[in-house]
Amino acid sequence: MNGEKIDMSESMRKGIYILPNLFTTGSLFAGFYGMVATMNGDFKTAALWVLISSIFDGLDGKVARLTGTSSKFGVEYDSLADVVAFGVAPGLLMYKWALQPFGRLGWLAAFLFVVCGALRLARFNVQVNTVENKRFVGLPIPAAASMVSATVLLFYHFGWPSSYKKVAILALIYLLAFLMVSSFRYYSFKDPELIKRQPFAMLVLAVLLLIVIAAEPVVMLFVIFFCYTFSGIIGFFMSLPRRRRLEKALHHRHAKDDH
Template sequence: MEPEPSAEPTKVADIEHGRPKRARGIYLLPNLFTTAALFAGFFGVLAAMNDQFEKAAIAIFVAMVLDGLDGRVARLTNTQSAFGAEYDSLSDMVAFGLAPSLVMYEWTLSNLGKLGWLAAFIYTAGAALRLARFNSQLDTADKRFFTGLPSPSAAAILAGAVWVGVDNDLPSEPLAWVAVFLTGGAGLLMVSNILFHSFKQIDFKGKVPFISIVAVMLGFAVILWDPPIVLFAVFLLYTLSGPLLALRRLARKRRAK
């Protein structure tokens, strides 16, 4: 999850030396989840350096879950803060910017020499620019859509590809060119102006039909059937949905003219 708008730290009424004194300390609970997500991304890099690519890919997906929880926990417990938002962005940069590109580089991109590390850098730079743009547009952006591919989804594409390859014993060297396309393409999509659905309009607190719970159970069953392939396919479809919807909107505009 990307950082949500947050309240400024509370100012203490006492005045010292003519300046307002800010309250000390940070909220523990949401920042624990953020720290855990940061650690998962860091662990993914260490695992890849030791050729434990399956563990590295799983660590990135774990970071995605933890990153999705910290913002919701902060809102539910009313513990949002400016510090938490900034810390979440830094954690995202490690877990979804650096870690996926380094894991992919260690797995196969290193076989292509300079082209490999160039693709990894394009992804990392794209993630950094994506997060900076998101933070600067928090107050004006349409909450229904993300502008550019969200960094967790881009990370899932890379981590899912590595996990599928390792789980199916696919040789990494012949897949290097596919990895260049995935890595560079994900990096460019993050800084594009293509809109992706945010699903923030879904009301998790309201009542839903009973069939919705059945659908959720079936979804978990499908994921458990083959986690690498299912997760990679889901996030690949989400990634493709943005360009496809953009082409659809363009076609409608042309017909309208």
């Protein structure tokens, strides 16, 4: 513990990297402004600012990796900003927008989302050097917060009645909270192959996707985050047969060794 404190203080004396931490600050600002909009009753704006925060959050890590400016300070600052921008901000949004009529049960449900998000971040920080880089263990908290924002925007887009949102948000909270602390694996988009040369068809597909998003941005954002949220569950069940075969093979090998 003392060694970590010494390393951190030495790093601070040498200085910190400005660019990636500015993006992290932008993410924190967007999350805080989302809370301000929520308190003012402007829930649509609050949802948009949480989405903007997720964009900044995605950029800070990529900028740090591309420029070689990753640091222990940046990792810790990013986690603290994520708790505010993707835990407290969407939790407050859900409570004020849909759960306040439930009273104590409402704010406890919103707190469940916040605490599961914080636990998810703590587990990620502990496992960051021991798990596969291409996969996240548990739903990332920015994706969970973006799913909340996309749901709010979808309700405004279609003008659905307020009675629907109470049921939808309650179900969504418990689902997202469970997925964040689960062991389901999610694609991290950190694969170096993504930025290398790709077939021409991939460019065509990307352009078509952008056109569809531009035509119906609210609906498509919801579909994208919905698909990503359930991708971990689908991947888990699709891998079950392969995992069972591996377990049987290992069991058969151990049985042979015993004889």
